[in-house]
Amino acid sequence: MKPVNIYTLTRISDSKNLERLERQMSGRGSFLKIKEWETKGLKRFSEKLEEYMVDAWDLEFFYSFTMPKLGKEFDLLRVDEESVVNVELKSGNVTDEAIQKQLAQNRYYLATLGKNMYFYTYLSEEDRLMRLSNSGHLVESTWDELATVLARQTDCYRGDIEDLFKEDKYLISPLTDPGRFLRQEYFLTFQQKDIKKTILRNMDKEGMLVQGFTGLPGTGKTILLYDIAMELSKWERVCVFHFGSHARELEELDERLKRIDFYYCEAGSRIDVNGDYYAILVDEGHRIDKEALQQIRDLSIRWKAPIIFSYDSEEAVAPEERDGYGAALIESIPGFVKFNLTNRIRLNTELSAFIRCVMRVTGNHRREYPSVMVAYASDADEAKKIVSNFQKEDYIYIYDKTVNPINATDGEDAIEAGRATCKEFDNVLMLMDDSFVYTPDGYLRAVTEGDDRDFRVKNIFHGLSRAKEKVALVVINNEQVFDVLLSILQK
Secondary structure: OOOEEHHHHOOOOOHHHHHHHHHHHHOOOOOOOOOHHHHHHHHHHHHHHHHHOOOHHHOEEEEEEEOOOOOOEEEEEEEOOOEEEEEEEEOOOOOHHHHHHHHHHHHHHHHHHOOEEEEEEEEOOOOEEEEEOOOOOEEEOOHHHHHHHHHHOOOOOOOOHHHHHOHHHOOOOOOOOHHHHHOOOOOOOHHHHHHHHHHHHHOOOOOOOEEEEEEOOOOOHHHHHHHHHHHHOOOOOEEEEEOOOOHHHHHHHHHHOOOEEEEEOOOOOOOOOOOOOOEEEEEOHHHOOHHHHHHHHHHHHHHOOOEEEEEEOOOOOOHHHHOOOOHHHHHOOOOOEEEEOOOOOOOOHHHHHHHHHHHEOOOOOOOOOOOEEEEEEOOHHHHHHHHHHHHHOOOEEEEOOOOOOOOOOOEOOEEEHHHHOOOOEEEEEEEEOOOEEEOOOOEEEEOOOOOOOOOHHHHHHHHHOOEEEEEEEEEEOOHHHHHHHHHHHOO
16 A cells, blocks of 8 residues: 555545545555545645645655554554654544544554654644644644654655554564563454453453453464463463473563463373462463363362463364364363454465365365465475475475474474474475375365374464465375365366
């Protein structure tokens, strides 16, 4: 989305033509619905600037920009190397408290730009200009002051404003970047905030309460859980049970957060806890088994502590692969209160659709997958060379120790599947050997010897879901699976 010249935009009054012109000027993908009062307010704002600036007709602003993934909207933004100016337009009938709250929130979100910031609100019906002071108070401003701030901006940014708000600037994982999490350099989406507010409100009710939120990988479950832990720790001591990897990162968080204790839980091991806690939070709950769940519930009863679960939705995985683990166990707890995270923060829609097709083929593929690559190798030697080629192209090889682990050494370009949980990478590469098969009902399954349960299919699902931009699959000596993957890629 590009900036628009608001003087040019407001020379017409017909709402339909204005929407068409705005789309042409900004290059946005769809028409912007502009209300009549918004048109009048924008025109009045432009005319007021003309009274105080000789070249006001030349000013460009990003108009009605919404931050990707977060849904935070700004009426007018203007950005140069040193500063960002934000102006919100109101017709009237809004309190000073509401104006101050909005501008303070805008400052919170725009802080990721690392620039000097100026925040204004213009009430067109009252012809009143307000400013947020450096101390966060709402004060009356003047047009001379605003004109001076705008005049100081030179060589303003005219590219796609979404490029200034890359996800990695404000969407983080506490386990991938604990430092930024501790400095609270992250944001929650509106959906995350609503779930957090409801969960905390429920905890004020009498009796022990078991709550949890689920969603596909990339919906922001971990950051929400840890943010809730931070909030609760302001008043009481809480504990977090983590069923993934990241022992080292948990140690850093445990050391620096004195009122939150973190416990790394391994499959099949008894949970050993010192002391008691006000609340129990469980991360990576989809990995929990019956015994571990019972231990946590016993602790909850002993401490009279509510439980909050975070767990992946694994509905795309064959029911037989997830039976007896995670979601089914958690959601069967009497009185369990469930919330669903539906907004994909990290994973783009293309990769999400592809991964779901890999997990279950329905034969109804209606899109292209330009960000997906597949390759075929007859044996391990060929696979090793192909893996190396992808690694040279900056793919992270997520390997499963039970699936012919080619080049299986953790480093800058490879990581074991269990250690990749909660991490995120631009490009991900994984292997599928001849142990995989598609069943008649379309589900991907792993054929293994004996009755030992393994997580091969789940590792494929969660590993591919670590990608933000591209994924690649190398198939070893398995023509059936390779044929299915090609059928998915070609609609």
